[in-house]
Amino acid sequence: xxxxxxxxxxxxxxxxxVELFLDLTDQPHCNRLIPPELADRREPHFPxxxxxxxxxxxxxxxxxxxxxxxxxDYPYVSGTTKTLVEHFRQTAARLVExxxxxxxxxxxxxxxxxxxWLRQYEPFGLRRCGVEPAANVVDLARAAGVxxxxxxxxAETAEIVRAQNGPASLITAAxxxxxxxxxxxxVQGIVALLKPDGVFVVQAIYLGGMIENTAFDxxxxxxxxxxxLRSLEQLFARHGLEVFDVSVVPVHGxxxxxxxxxxxxxxxxxxxxxMRADEEARGYGRFExxxxxxxxxxxxxxxxxGLLERLHAEGKTVHAYGxxxxxxTLLNAFGIGPRLVQVAAEKNPMKFGRMIPGVxxxxxxxxxxxxxxxxxxxxxxxxxxxxxxxxxxxENGGAFIVPVPELKVITAADLPAAA
Numbered sequence: 357x358x359x360x361x362x363x364x365x366x367x368x369x370x371x372x373x374v375e376l377f378l379d380l381t382d383q384p385h386c387n388r389l390i391p392p393e394l395a396d397r398r399e400p401h402f403p404x405x406x407x408x409x410x411x412x413x414x415x416x417x418x419x420x421x422x423x424x425x426x427x428x429d430y431p432y433v434s435g436t437t438k439t440l441v442e443h444f445r446q447t448a449a450r451l452v453e454x455x456x457x458x459x460x461x462x463x464x465x466x467x468x469x470x471x472x473w474l475r476q477y478e479p480f481g482l483r484r485c486g487v488e489p490a491a492n493v494v495d496l497a498r499a500a501g502v503x504x505x506x507x508x509x510x511a512e513t514a515e516i517v518r519a520q521n522g523p524a525s526l527i528t529a530a531x532x533x534x535x536x537x538x539x540x541x542x543v544q545g546i547v548a549l550l551k552p553d554g555v556f557v558v559q560a561i562y563l564g565g566m567i568e569n570t571a572f573d574x575x576x577x578x579x580x581x582x583x584x585l586r587s588l589e590q591l592f593a594r595h596g597l598e599v600f601d602v603s604v605v606p607v608h609g610x611x612x613x614x615x616x617x618x619x620x621x622x623x624x625x626x627x628x629x630x631m632r633a634d635e636e637a638r639g640y641g642r643f644e645x646x647x648x649x650x651x652x653x654x655x656x657x658x659x660x661x662g663l664l665e666r667l668h669a670e671g672k673t674v675h676a677y678g679x680x681x682x683x684x685t686l687l688n689a690f691g692i693g694p695r696l697v698q699v700a701a702e703k704n705p706m707k708f709g710r711m712i713p714g715v716x717x718x719x720x721x722x723x724x725x726x727x728x729x730x731x732x733x734x735x736x737x738x739x740x741x742x743x744x745x746x747x748x749x750x751e752n753g754g755a756f757i758v759p760v761p762e763l764k765v766i767t768a769a770d771l772p773a774a775a
Contacts, residue, residue: 359375360375360376361373361374361375361376362374362375362376362405362407362418363418364407364416364418366409366411366412366414366416367414367416367539367580367581368409368412368414368539368581368587368590368591368594369409369411369412369414369590369594371409371410371411371412373409373410373411374407374408374409374410374416374418375407375408375410375643376405376406376407376418377406377407377408377643377646377647377649377650378405378406378572378575378646378649378650378653379403379404379405380404380405380406380572380575380685380688380689381404381688381689382401382402382403382404383401383402383404383576383577383684383685383688383689383713383714384399384400384401384402384684384688384713384714385399385400385402385421385577385578385713386576386577386578386681386682386684386685386713387578387681387684388713389679389707389710389711389712389713389719390710390711390712390713390716391709391710392709392710392711395711395716399713399714401714402419402421402577403418403419404417404419404575404576404577404685404689405417405418405419406575406582406646408643408646409587410643412587412590413584413586413587413590413640413641414581414582414583414587414590414591415563415581415582415583415587415646416580416581416582417575417577417579417580419577420537420577420580421577422537438741439607439738439740439741440472440607441472443605443607444472444473444476444530445476447473447476447559447605448473448476448477448480449476449480451526451528451555451557452477452480452482455525455526455555457480457482457525457526458480458481458482459480459481459482459483461482461483461525461526462482462483462484462485462521462522462523462524462525462526463477463482463483463484463485463524463525463526463527463528464484464485464486464487464517464521464524464526464527464528464549465484465485465486465487465527465528465529465530466487466509466527466528466529466532466533466542467487467488467489467509467529467530467531467532467535468486468487468488468497468502468504469488469490469493469497470493470496470497470500471486471496471497471498471500471502471504473528473530474486474497474502475500475501475502478501482526483521484502484503485503485504485505485517485520485521485524486502486503486504486505487504487505487507487508487509487513487517488504488505488506489506489507489508491506492706494506505517508538509542509545510538510541510542510544510545511541511542511544511545511548512541512545513545514544514545514546514548514549515545515548517549518548518549523549523550523551523554524549524550524551524554525551525553525554525555526554526555526556526557527546527549527550527554527555527556527557528556528557528558528559529556529557529558529559529560530558530559530611531559531560531561531611533558533559533560533581533583534560534561534579534580534581534582534583535578535579535580536580536581537580539580539581539591540594540595543591543592543594543595543597544595546595546597546616547595547596547597550617550618552618552621553617553618553621553622554617554621555615555616555617555622556597556615556616556617557613557614557615557616558588558612558613558614558616559605559607559611559612559613560583560588560611560612561574561579561582561610561611561612562583562584562604562610562611562612563582563583563584563587563612563640564584564604564610564612564635564638564640565604565610565611566582566610566649567638567640567645567646567649568610568761569610569760569761570649570652570653570656570760570761570762571760571761572649572653572656572685572686572689573682573683573685573686573689573734573759573760574682574685575685576681576682576684576685578681583612584612584635584640584641585599585602585612585614585628585631585632585635586632586635586640586641588612588614592616596618596619597616597617597618597619598616598617598618598619598624599614599615599616599624599628600615600616600617600621600622600623600624600625600628601614601615601622601624601625601627601628602614602615602625602627602628602631603627607737653689656759656760656762656763657689657690659763660690660692660757660759660763661690661691661692661696663757663763663765664692664696664697664732664757665696667696667729667730668695668696672728672729672730673698673728673729673730674696674697674698674728674729674730674731674732674757675697675698675699675700675701675725675727675728675730675731675732676697676699676700676701676712676717676731676732676734677700677701677731677732677733677734677735677742677756678700678701678702678703678733678734678735679700679702679704679707679712679717679719679734680734680735682734682735683700683712683734683735684712684713684714684715686734686759687712687714687715687717687734688713688714688715691715692715693715693716693717694715694716694717694718697717697732698717698718698728699717699718699719699720699725700712700717700718700719700720700734701720701721701722701723701724701725701731702719702720702721702722703721703722705721707719708720708721727749727752727754728754729753729754729755730754730755730756730757730765731746731754731755731756731757732757732759733756733757733758733759734759736758736759736760736761739756739758742756743756743766743771747771747774750766750767750768750771751768751771753768754767755767
């Protein structure tokens, strides 16, 4: 695999030196869940390959499924998980305090989903505008009182938002910035919409965390780009913006939060310089780091399959805990189907009665079937919330199999003493 160049131009710098380091096989679109009436048909599969740009260090996949196919109708809802709601509540309060925002200020959220983040600004009286392409979740946002434009965000949409609302003091994007097919048009839109002293705050799964946690399952067709600070700075510099503050926040197993503005509008903090140095020391700008990551993925594959085969041979039942997009990547890449994992238990009613694409594991409502001997936790980034919720299940002899960041089996013996 090493030495194979992908037939693509880099999504940030347009360079042609993008080297393949991880091939996760041809896979279906992870969020195109299969309804019962299509159970006998094979859905389209597409290459899922990750490469490293030797020019600007961006990690990216080479195949693009058109955004209209992936995001016009969408089964993911931000408000389902308590951890995420609380994260957005704390983040909104922090940004309002730091930038002195109030009723005179406009906040625009790109990829606003059901409006969960924008709802957290309501106590502060900010003017709000969401931009979301999925009509089904736009309806949820509007029902919750969040003004939402049903469009993909790009340079043209930014002009519409500005004409209707004026310039933005704060633009945010969480869990969406690595999705962007029109990447440069989106950044042009941010430039056009932002006030001269305004701030764009982006939260994106941090490639450094993915490397350290072997979180390969965060690679899927919706995620076109995987950022370090260095590659993100390369993108913004092309459009006359600079990162002036940066941190890693714990949500989604570690997300990069970058504060971006026009040069000189905000002093560049020491955190930016420290992260640049840390990334250099950890080798995030070298291909060898990603080749080693791929080796770790294959080692995890062998360990997890060995455990599931052993449980199957012992007659034990295993269900998936949740049916997140990242779970489809793991299951399809490792070849784990209903023989080893019989069903996936979910809270999101949009997923009930459907099947995980590719592997065709049925998705059922939590509590609608007897509890298994063990759960394979696909949404491992919310493990603390799940352990608190399922304490009784574990105390009654159940187990959680957590594949990332390293394979482990959690039982009641591993729980802290009850308060």
